[in-house]
Amino acid sequence: MLDLMRLFCQVVEEQSFTVVARKLGISQPAVSNQMRALEEKLAVKLLYRKGKSFALTPEGEAVYRHALRLNDEWTELMREIGGSERVMSGKVHIGASHIPGEYLLPIYIASFRKLFPEIKLKPVSYTHL
16 A cells, blocks of 8 residues: 555656656556556545646545655654665566556556665566466
8 A cells, every 4th residue: 555655646746647657667557557546445536637637636635645744654664674774786577467467566566666776677568377
């Protein structure tokens, strides 16, 4: 859930699903799907969508404020336990079949990239696993 909240904050701050997708190395539909998943989990509409633009609903504004605080708390926790001092690097190829690759993998990749920016992930989609 924290991953969805972080992604939501990025979308709000960038005001663009496409820019966030490009920064995270995932597809724009994957970002849209994750925003829909967050709305479903919270059972509220977070965004008014108008073509390529959007605005926050009142519930979206509340979620954004709380998500920022959650992210700050998480960052502080990682500092306190030394999580940000451990630096790992390298390259990882990660594969999934079509459905998990499109709907699940992007959220995990986004979280992983935030936690381990020095590790390069290469997602690979398989039609037959």
